[in-house]
Amino acid sequence: MSYTTSGFAKITRHDNLFQEHVHDAYKAKGKLHEPSVCTECGAVYHEGRWQWLTAPKDAHRVTCPACHRMHDHYPAGFVSLKGDFFLSHRDEIMNLVRHHEQHEREEHPLQRIMAIETKPDDTLVTTTDIHLARGIGEALHHAYQGELEFHYNPEQNLLRVNWEH
Secondary structure, three states: OOEOOOOOEOOOOOOOOOOOOOOOOOOOOOOOOOOEEEOOOOOEEEOOEEEOOOOOOOOEEEOOHHHHHHHHOOOOEEEEEEOHHHHHOHHHHHHHHHHHHHHHHHHOOOOOEEEEEEOOOEEEEEEOOHHHHHHHHHHHHHHHOOEEEEEEEOOOOEEEEEEEO
């Protein structure tokens, strides 16, 4: 890495894009006091991450990012499910979606389904985390194949997943 006369390092990228810092209003601005407990769901911030633990009596009281998103009705992930196969197997597929969320939530308390909106021709699942939305899409594709698309908006830290079969 070479330095210019102004003292700034020159960054060279082969794809000619500069990776900007992703701003997520729902992530803590700095380290939280440890331990901290979410007043909504009871998750505990300990050893630098949110966990399902018993909160000590002297724990700081905060709202975790997932509960904050749910309160604001501001999802990070949208999973759109549609197609003839989906419609004829909706209950089975939605059981897989719920099971995947439950499995992920046990280890990662911030990964939650916010809402499931069922319409006659499709279903929309909203999540508190982009990783859960991606995981749901990948689980569906692994189990049933179909068409899977991801659309990520880095400026809003937002992922849209479309699965059709």
